[in-house]
Amino acid sequence: MPLSENAAAETPGRNEIDILIPDAFRDVLGYHLRVAQEVSFQAFSAMLEKTDLKPGWYSILTILSRHEALTPSELSKVCGRDRSTLTSTLKGLAIRGLIERRRNPDDQRSYSVCLTDEGFRMQSRLHAIAQEHDRRLDEIVGKDKDALLAILTRIVGSLGRG
Amino acid sequence: MPLSENAAAETPGRNEIDILIPDAFRDVLGYHLRVAQEVSFQAFSAMLEKTDLKPGWYSILTILSRHEALTPSELSKVCGRDRSTLTSTLKGLAIRGLIERRRNPDDQRSYSVCLTDEGFRMQSRLHAIAQEHDRRLDEIVGKDKDALLAILTRIVGSLGRG
DNA sequence: ATCAAATATTTGGATATCAAACTATCTTGC
DNA sequence: GCAAGATAGTTTGATATCCAAATATTTGAT
Known part of the structure; x- marks a missing residue:
C-alpha cells in the first residue's frame, strides 16, 4: 500500500502514545495535561461502569x-x-x-x-x-x-x- | 492560622487552592490532575475569548x-x-x-x-x-x-x- | 412598608462526547 | 456481472458537563 511520507496515521510502528499525543504536541504541557486527565478519568469511569455509581x-x-x-x-x-x-x-x-x-x-x-x-x-x-x-x-x-x-x-x- | 479539621467551607483564611482542592482530596492524584487540567484549559479558553478562535x-x-x-x-x-x-x-x-x-x-x-x-x-x-x-x-x-x-x-x- | 440582597431553582444555550442507524460507495466472492 | 458485506462519512439520539440569566421566595435594612 503506497504511503505518503507525512501521513502519521498510516505510518507503521506508531504506538498508542504516538496516536494520543501527536508529534506536534510533543512538548506542549497543556496538551499532555489534557490527555493524561482524560485517560485517567476514563479509567476511573470504567471502574464504575458495572456499579450504580x-x-x-x-x-x-x-x-x-x-x-x-x-x-x-x-x-x-x-x-x-x-x-x-x-x-x-x-x-x-x-x-x-x-x-x-x-x-x-x-x-x-x-x-x-x-x-x-x-x-x-x-x-x-x-x-x-x-x-x-x-x-x-x-x-x-x-x-x-x-x-x-x-x-x-x-x-x-x-x-x-x- | 487556626484551621478546624473538618469545616473547610466555613473556615476563614482559606485560599483558592483550599477551595479548589478540598482537604479530602489532598493526596488524590486523579483529583489534582482533573483540577489542574481544568484551570489550564480555562486559562487557555480565556485567552481565546476575544478572538474568533x-x-x-x-x-x-x-x-x-x-x-x-x-x-x-x-x-x-x-x-x-x-x-x-x-x-x-x-x-x-x-x-x-x-x-x-x-x-x-x-x-x-x-x-x-x-x-x-x-x-x-x-x-x-x-x-x-x-x-x-x-x-x-x-x-x-x-x-x-x-x-x-x-x-x-x-x-x-x-x-x-x- | 418597601426595596435591595441573598438563596435556590428553572430555563436556555453552548460544548463535547460516543453509539447506532443510515446513505452511498467500494470490494469480494461466486 | 451481481449480490453481500465492508467501509466512509453523516445524521440522529443520548449523555454529561458547564454557565448565565431570569424567576420566586425570603430576608433584612431603612
Missing part, C-alpha cells in the same frame, strides 16, 4: 462526608461549580436517598444538604474504587508522586479559576 | 498543518475522537474557509481534508496563543517540566484509551 458523585459525596451539612451555595464554593450545576446532581442524589435536605429554621430560603446512612455507604464504595484507581496512578507515577502533586497544586494556585 | 480547533488545525491531507477517519485516529465527533467541527472549519475538502478520485465515498491558506494563518494565530499559554505553564512548572512531561506520558501510555 456515577463519577460525578465522588467529589460531592466525599465533601459532604466531611462536612456534616452544607447548603448548596456552600457546596458550590467548595467544589468549584456553579450553584445551578449542582441542582440536578443533588436532585439525583436525593431521589436515590443518598442525601437529605434539611430546611433551615432560621431562613426559609435555605436548606442544608447532608448524607443519609445510605449516602455514607455509597461514599465508602466510591472512595474504595477511587483509592484503587489512585493506587494505579501511584504505581505509574512512582516516587515522583509528591513532586507531581506539588506541581499540580502550583498550577491550580497560579492559574486559579480565572 | 475556538479551543477545540487547536488540535485539529495543528494536526492538519503537519499532514498535508487526512481523511476524517485518519484524523479521528490521530486526535483520538470518534469520527462522528469530528463531523460538526470540520463543518465549522469548512464554513469559515479554514479547510478544504478534496474528493478522492479513487473512492467517491472518501475525501481528504487540508488547510487553506486562511487555515494556516488561523493555525499560526492559535499556535502563538497556545505557546503563550504554555510559556505560562512552563514558568509555573519550572525546571520540572521534562519530568512532568515524562510522567504524564507514562500515565497516557499505561492507562491508554481503555
Whole structure:
C-alpha cells in the first residue's frame, strides 16, 4: 500500500502514545495535561461502569462526608461549580436517598444538604474504587508522586479559576 | 492560622487552592490532575475569548498543518475522537474557509481534508496563543517540566484509551 | 412598608462526547 | 456481472458537563 511520507496515521510502528499525543504536541504541557486527565478519568469511569455509581458523585459525596451539612451555595464554593450545576446532581442524589435536605429554621430560603446512612455507604464504595484507581496512578507515577502533586497544586494556585 | 479539621467551607483564611482542592482530596492524584487540567484549559479558553478562535480547533488545525491531507477517519485516529465527533467541527472549519475538502478520485465515498491558506494563518494565530499559554505553564512548572512531561506520558501510555 | 440582597431553582444555550442507524460507495466472492 | 458485506462519512439520539440569566421566595435594612 503506497504511503505518503507525512501521513502519521498510516505510518507503521506508531504506538498508542504516538496516536494520543501527536508529534506536534510533543512538548506542549497543556496538551499532555489534557490527555493524561482524560485517560485517567476514563479509567476511573470504567471502574464504575458495572456499579450504580456515577463519577460525578465522588467529589460531592466525599465533601459532604466531611462536612456534616452544607447548603448548596456552600457546596458550590467548595467544589468549584456553579450553584445551578449542582441542582440536578443533588436532585439525583436525593431521589436515590443518598442525601437529605434539611430546611433551615432560621431562613426559609435555605436548606442544608447532608448524607443519609445510605449516602455514607455509597461514599465508602466510591472512595474504595477511587483509592484503587489512585493506587494505579501511584504505581505509574512512582516516587515522583509528591513532586507531581506539588506541581499540580502550583498550577491550580497560579492559574486559579480565572 | 487556626484551621478546624473538618469545616473547610466555613473556615476563614482559606485560599483558592483550599477551595479548589478540598482537604479530602489532598493526596488524590486523579483529583489534582482533573483540577489542574481544568484551570489550564480555562486559562487557555480565556485567552481565546476575544478572538474568533475556538479551543477545540487547536488540535485539529495543528494536526492538519503537519499532514498535508487526512481523511476524517485518519484524523479521528490521530486526535483520538470518534469520527462522528469530528463531523460538526470540520463543518465549522469548512464554513469559515479554514479547510478544504478534496474528493478522492479513487473512492467517491472518501475525501481528504487540508488547510487553506486562511487555515494556516488561523493555525499560526492559535499556535502563538497556545505557546503563550504554555510559556505560562512552563514558568509555573519550572525546571520540572521534562519530568512532568515524562510522567504524564507514562500515565497516557499505561492507562491508554481503555 | 418597601426595596435591595441573598438563596435556590428553572430555563436556555453552548460544548463535547460516543453509539447506532443510515446513505452511498467500494470490494469480494461466486 | 451481481449480490453481500465492508467501509466512509453523516445524521440522529443520548449523555454529561458547564454557565448565565431570569424567576420566586425570603430576608433584612431603612
